[in-house]
Amino acid sequence: MATGRTHRPATRSRGIPEATVARLPLYLRALTALSERSVPTVSSEELATAAGVNSAKLRKDFSYLGSYGTRGVGYDVEYLVYQISRELGLTQDWPVVIVGIGNLGAALANYGGFASRGFRVAALIDADPAMAGKPVAGIPVQHTDELEKIITDNGVSIGVIATPAGAAQQVCDRLVAAGITSILNFAPTVLSVPDGVDVRKVDLSIELQILAFHEQRKAGEEIAAPEEAAGAVPPPPVAPHRAPSGAPGADSGRQGPDGDVPAVMPA
Amino acid sequence: MATGRTHRPATRSRGIPEATVARLPLYLRALTALSERSVPTVSSEELATAAGVNSAKLRKDFSYLGSYGTRGVGYDVEYLVYQISRELGLTQDWPVVIVGIGNLGAALANYGGFASRGFRVAALIDADPAMAGKPVAGIPVQHTDELEKIITDNGVSIGVIATPAGAAQQVCDRLVAAGITSILNFAPTVLSVPDGVDVRKVDLSIELQILAFHEQRKAGEEIAAPEEAAGAVPPPPVAPHRAPSGAPGADSGRQGPDGDVPAVMPA
DNA sequence: ATGTCTTTGTGAACGCGTGCACAAAGATGG
DNA sequence: CCATCTTTGTGCACGCGTTCACAAAGACAT
Structure with a gap:
């Protein structure tokens, strides 16, 4: 899951906790699925199961929005869809x-x-001139030069960065300067x-590494080896380097069987 | 950010808090960037800035791994790379x-x-027979029928689901049954x-909706309208439905200007 | 109208995560 | 060897988020 907003972490928007906001889309x-099946009402228990959360948590979440349920019955599906949509700002366009039309x-x-x-x-933007004009998903790709104009002309306030890591900050700065x-x-x-700009990140590599951590832990528990005992024990903390501002340390460890890191999109 | 593990939320693995684990990849x-520039040591302050976190938080995080720093100096870059890699299980393959080789x-x-x-x-898997054999990123796509065999033969324990929503649970069940x-x-x-299986989710639609919420809030603050006053006020909670098990509610609201929801990958 | 039954809404307790602030540790210089 | 300076490691307090558990609210039957 793309995790973590970058700025104003504790701002508790209009009384609705951040954690609750993150669950509203769920x-x-x-x-919406219930609505399509024309289900008129739903209990907190049912809805919680469908959303994969605890029913008490769901009720508390809804309590921040107001009292939209009926005791003894549950919640009116259509009405709740509307209320949440409105709260999330989804009733507007x-x-x-x-930016960055690669894979x-x-x-x-x-x-x-x-x-x-x-x-x-509203627009697809790429730095590669060869991409310009080429349609992707039915929308012609435009060159980065047009970025500012596109944003102001269309009143865009949300930008998605899908560029290589090296270009991201630069693109970000231009987006922000243009009003995103x-x-x-x-x-x-x-x-x-700067303050006032929200950033959310989606990072495949991080997610995989977190999974690997838990995976390793599961495997380690099965063997019941406290991981300190058998096998190659990690080296001692490396003799505290001689000169702090001396020559770039050409030794110091490097015993880990890491592969080399590719140039593009490093982990 | 792909957020939220699904099971064992409070398991506090081997004393390392979940929040810390999520930051280790950062x-x-x-x-790694410092290492490539041959920087020998780094202070908690510098590293924290580079990782976009608080220095106190970083130090506390590292304290869960052990005391790998040197007071008055900082942390040995190479050694720390090795320690974190090992902790995350990245020293192994x-x-x-x-599964699901669409866009x-x-x-x-x-x-x-x-x-x-x-x-x-290890493998790319798709349900479409027309995809079978076609190379993507240099790897030939295999048919779903081979799923179980591929997983057992290669000892795969991590699976990525990139299928349409409708197929996801089914694919998930097969992955789990095969040992993922x-x-x-x-x-x-x-x-x-089932218990013991970790799930992390990456959900573009959710991330966008969270951004929209904050975006709306920013816009609302500027106009300084408490949003309750002007414009179309939301309808009353709908007259408490007549028959709870009656005919599917054909009315009740629907005043929101929602577009229709497409069939594939609904929000 | 009254009683029963279902389900919401929430007060309160608890636990995790964060950040402050400082003591301890070690490096460095004289 | 001692003083000073830097930076780590952590005790502590605070706030957010989660969960329990229950009273209040309403539906429904009689």
Whole structure:
């Protein structure tokens, strides 16, 4: 999961906790499915199961929005869909630009999830002149030079960065300067932005590494080896380097069987 | 950010808090960059800035791994890279299968981040017979029928689901039955898995909706309208439905200007 | 109208994560 | 060998998020 907003972490927007906001889309999705099946009402228990959360948590989440349920009955599906949509700002149109139309950018442009709920791909932008004019997902790619104009002309406030890591900060700066205030970052880099700009990141590599951690832990438990005992024990903390500002340490460890790191999109 | 593990939320693995584990890949990335520039040591302050976190948090995180720093000096870059890699289980090889080779699956297969740190794409799997044999990112796509065999033969324990939402649970079940214990889910669905299986999800649609929420809030603050006053006020909670088990509610609201929801990959 | 039954909404307790602030550790210089 | 300076490692307090458990609210039957 793309995790973690970068700025204003504790801002508790209008009384709705951040954790609750992050779950609203989950509820909305489950409710939409119920709505399509013409289910009129749903209990907190049922909906919680569908959304994969605890029913008490769901009720508390909804309590931040107001009292929209009926005791003894449950929640009116259609009404709740409307309320959550409104709260999330999905009743209005959000034009979005995608910068970096490589494999990932193209996949995002083709992703149906964009169009489904208020989001509209206003433009695809790439730095490669050869891409210019080429249609992707039915939308012609435009060159980076047009970035500022596109954003101001269309009143875009949400940008998606799908460039290589090296270009991300630069693109980010231009987006912000052009008036973008929300960024979804797929590049494996930490973006620095001024206050008032929200950044959320989606990082495949990080997710995999977290899974690997738990996977290793599961494997380690089975063998019941406290991992300190058998096998190659890690080397001692390396003799505290001689000169702090001396020659670049050419030795010091490097015993780990790491492969070399490729140039593009490093972990 | 792909957020939220699904099971064993509070398991506090071997004393390392979940929040810390989620940040280790961030530190590792920053450290790798330093390592490539042959920087011998780094202070908590510098590294924290590079990773985009608080220095106190970083020090506390590292304290869970052990005392790897030198007071008055900082941390040895190479040694820390090794320690974190080992802790995350990146010193070993993790074969990974990607199921669902559409736009997104292809993008993932081409993603350099896979190969960079211990992860190796063992196989690409798709349900479409027309895809079978076709090479993507240099790897021939195999048919879903081979799924179980591929997993057991290669000892795969991590699976990536990039299928449409409708197929995700089914694929998930087969993966788990075949021995997969960690899943990275890109499909917009809640997956249910047995205990002992970790699921992390990456959901573009959710991320966008969270951004929209904050975006709306920013816009609302500027106009300084408490949003309750002007414009179309939401309808009253709908007259408490007549018959709870009666005819499917054909009215009740529907006043929101939602577009219709496409069939594939709904929000 | 009254009683029973279901389900919501929430007060309260608890645990995790974060950040402050400082003591301890070690390097460095004289 | 001692003083000073830098930077780590961590005790502590605080706040957010989660969960329990229950009273209040309403539906429904009689």
